[in-house]
Amino acid sequence: MDGHVVVALGPVDPDTVGGILGDRVTFVTHPTPDDLAVAEGAIVRADRIVDEDFLVRAPRLRVIARTGVGVDLVDVAAATARGIPVVITPQSGSRAVAEGVLAMTLHLVKRLRPLTDLVREGRWAERNALPVGDLDGATMGIVGHGRIGRRVGELASAFGMRTLAYDPYSPPPPEVACADLGELAEVSDVLTLHVPLTENTHHLVGEELLSRVKPGTILVNCGRGGLLDPDATLIALELGRLSGVGLDVFDPEPAVHHPLFDHPDVVLTPHLMGMTNRAMALTFIDAARGVADVLAGRPPAAVANPDWNHRKATA
Numbered sequence: 518m519d520g521h522v523v524v525a526l527g528p529v530d531p532d533t534v535g536g537i538l539g540d541r542v543t544f545v546t547h548p549t550p551d552d553l554a555v556a557e558g559a560i561v562r563a564d565r566i567v568d569e570d571f572l573v574r575a576p577r578l579r580v581i582a583r584t585g586v587g588v589d590l591v592d593v594a595a596a597t598a599r600g601i602p603v604v605i606t607p608q609s610g611s612r613a614v615a616e617g618v619l620a621m622t623l624h625l626v627k628r629l630r631p632l633t634d635l636v637r638e639g640r641w642a643e644r645n646a647l648p649v650g651d652l653d654g655a656t657m658g659i660v661g662h663g664r665i666g667r668r669v670g671e672l673a674s675a676f677g678m679r680t681l682a683y684d685p686y687s688p689p690p691p692e693v694a695c696a697d698l699g700e701l702a703e704v705s706d707v708l709t710l711h712v713p714l715t716e717n718t719h720h721l722v723g724e725e726l727l728s729r730v731k732p733g734t735i736l737v738n739c740g741r742g743g744l745l746d747p748d749a750t751l752i753a754l755e756l757g758r759l760s761g762v763g764l765d766v767f768d769p770e771p772a773v774h775h776p777l778f779d780h781p782d783v784v785l786t787p788h789l790m791g792m793t794n795r796a797m798a799l800t801f802i803d804a805a806r807g808v809a810d811v812l813a814g815r816p817p818a819a820v821a822n823p824d825w826n827h828r829k830a831t832a
Contacts, residue, residue, distance in 0.1 A: 520540075520541035520542055520543060521541060521542045521543070521557045521558065521812050522542070522543050522545060522552060522555050522556045522557060522558075523538055523542050523543070523544050523545070523556065523557065523558035523559065523560065523808055523812075524544075524545045524548035524552055524553060524556045524558070524559050524560075524575075525544070525545065525546045525547075525548070525559075525560050525561075525562075526548075526559055526560070526561040526562060526565040526567070527561065527562025527563075527564065527565045527584075528546075528562065529546065529560050529562065529584070529801055529804075530797075530798070530801055531544050531546055533798055533801040533802060533805075534560065534801050534802070534804070534805035537802055537805035537806055537809055538805050538808065538809055539809060542558075542809075542812070550574065553571075553574050553575045554574070554575070554576070554577070555577055556575050556577060556578055557577050557578060557579045557580070557812060558578070558579060558580045558581075558582070558808040558811070558812060559575070559578060559580070559581050559582065559808075560582045560584065560801070560804045560805065560808060561581055561582065561583050561584065561591070562584050563583070563584060563585050563587055563590070563788075564590070564770070565590065566590045566591075567581055567590065567591040567592060567596070568590075568592045568595070569592055569595050572592070572595055572596065572599060572601075578599070578601055579601060579811055579812065580601060580602055580604060580807065580808050580811035580812065580817070581596055581601055581602070581603045581604065582603075582604035582605075582606070582804035582805070582807045582808050582817075583603060583604065583605050583606070583804070583821070584606060584797075584800045584801065584804050585605065585606060585610060585791065585800065586605045586606070586607050586821075587741070588603055588605065588821045589714070589741075591603055591821070593821050593822050596822060596825070597822045597824060597825050597826075600825055600826035601825060602807075602811055602817055602820045602822060602825045603820055603821040603822050603825075604804060604807030604808065604811070604817045604818075604819065604820055604821075605819050605820065605821050606799075606800050606803035606804050606807070606819070607663075607664055607819050608664070608799070608803060608819075609796055609799035609800040609802070609803045610791030610792070610796040610797075610799070610800055611664040611665045611668055611791075612668055612796070613790060613791050613792070613793040613795070613796035614665045614668075614739050614765075614790050614791040615665050615668035615669045615671075615672055616672070616790075616793075617739050617765060617786070617790025617791070618665075618669050618672075618709050618737050618739050618763075618790070619669070619672050619673070619676075620790075621737050621739075621763030621765070621784055621786075622652070622707050622709075622735055622737055622763065623652070624763070624784050625735050625760070625761030625762075625763060625782065625784060626649075626650040626651070626652060626655075626707075626735060626761070627649055627650070628647050628648075628649050628650075630781065630784070631647055631781065632644070632647060632649075635647065650706075652673070652676040652677065652678050652707075653676060653677035653678070654677060654678075654679075655678050655679070655706035655707065656678065656679045656680070656681060656704055656705050656706050656707070657669065657670065657673035657678045657679070657680045657681070657705065657706070657707050657709065658681050658682075658683070658695070658701045658702065658704070658705025658706075658707065658708045658709070659680060659681070659682040659683070659689075659693075659709055659711065660682075660683055660684075660698065660701070660708065660709065660710045660711060660712055660721070661682075661683075661684055661686075661710065661711030661712035661713075661740065662682040662683075662684040662687065662689040662693075662711075663684075663687070663711060665711045665739075665740075666682060666684070666709075666711040669709055669711070670682065670693065673707075678707075680693050681693055681694075681695045681701055681704065681705065682694060682695060682701075683695045683696070683697070683698045683701045684712065685698075685712065685717070685718075686712070686713075698721075698726065699726065699729045702726055702727075702729045702730045702731070702734070703729050703730070703731055704731060705730070705731060705734060706731065706733075706734060706735065707734065707735045707736075707737065708722075708730065708734055708735070708736050708737070709736075709737040709738075709739070710722065710736075710737070710738045710739070710740040710741075710744045710745065711739070711740045712740060712744065713740075713741070714740070714741035714742075714743045714744060718743075718744055719743050719744070720743065720744070720745065720746040720749075721744050721745075722736065722738075722744060722745045722746060722749070722750065723745075723746040723749045724746070724749040724752075727749050727750065727752075727753040727758060727759070728758075730753070730758050730759065732757060732758055733757070733758075733759075733760040734758070734759055734760065735759070735760060735761045735762075735763070736750065736753075736759050736761070736762045736763070737762075737763040737764075738762075738763070738764050738765065738766055739763075739765040739766060739790050739791075740766060741766055741768075742764075742766040742767040742768030742769070742770060742772075743768040744766075745764075745768075747775045747777045748777075750762060750777055751775075751776055751777040751780065754777070754780050754782060754783070755780075759782075760782060761782045761783070761784070762777070762780070762782065762783045762784075763783075763784045763785075763786075764777075764783065764784075764785050764786070765785075765786045765787075765788055765789065765790045766788050767788070770788055771787070772785075772787070803818070806818070807819070807820075
């Protein structure tokens with residue numbers, strides 16, 4: 518087959534990526550073992566596994582492009598050992614995720630679910646029994662001040678919120694920095710999670726932190742499911758320490774039912790906040806650009822393994 522072969526692992530729109538990859542690339546949306554054997558690039562959706570076995574079956578692979586930033590299911594070390602860059606697309610979905618955080622926050626603060634039920638069920642007279650909150654004047658506590666966290670802060674500020682941020686990896690600017698996570702929990706009306714999932718951040722939000730949250734806090738997790746202990750979160754809701762929880766991410770995924778899901782002050786979405794129509798198109802474009810860059814001998818814009826051997830991958 519002339520030119521390069523690039524395969525999709527998971528649904529990828531060929532019309533979106535085709536023009537970016539170029540005429541000399543054959544893009545295969547449903548690759549066979551024969552396609553994998555000659556593939557030089559792969560555009561990989563978040564739920565697909567790229568492990569040692571896959572790399573053995575794709576011996577000519579020169580670049581892996583993940584649609585998103587999470588590489589939980591990609592054996593980055595094995596790819597690095599082969600000189601294969603693992604391209605990520607940090608810019609494309611960050612604004613959509615941030616909007617999702619604000620959407621969940623508004624849903625919970627404005628009590629949209631119980632108020633909808635009240636009107637639907639003809640209980641208009643009970644409307645004053647459901648207190649409705651405000652974002653104006655409230656404090657948004659941002660855990661993780663990367664691209665998404667910063668954008669959440671911008672949107673929160675537009676609503677008149679005070680923003681504070683804690684980031685154990687990259688200190689936020691002094692004007693918003695909070696040096697201690699517990700202190701952030703004590704003063705935040707909304708707490709939103711955007712740090713990477715590591716051994717140190719697993720169940721970062723657990724019994725200890727939730728014992729320090731400001732009573733009535735809204736908790737939103739559009740980061741990684743493992744950042745939050747669902748048992749401790751349910752207890753905090755039942756005790757009134759939390760007044761609402763928004764979850765777009767779960768551990769594991771697909772989500773396995775937990776009693777937290779049944780609480781009336783919980784809103785759930787299936788890891789979809791970064792997958793709006795516009796965000797997905799931008800993600801595919803960025804992933805395809807990363808593949809095209811590597812195949813042309815150019816360094817890609819963003820990778821999960823900055824120590825990959827550029828010379829080996831383009832040899």
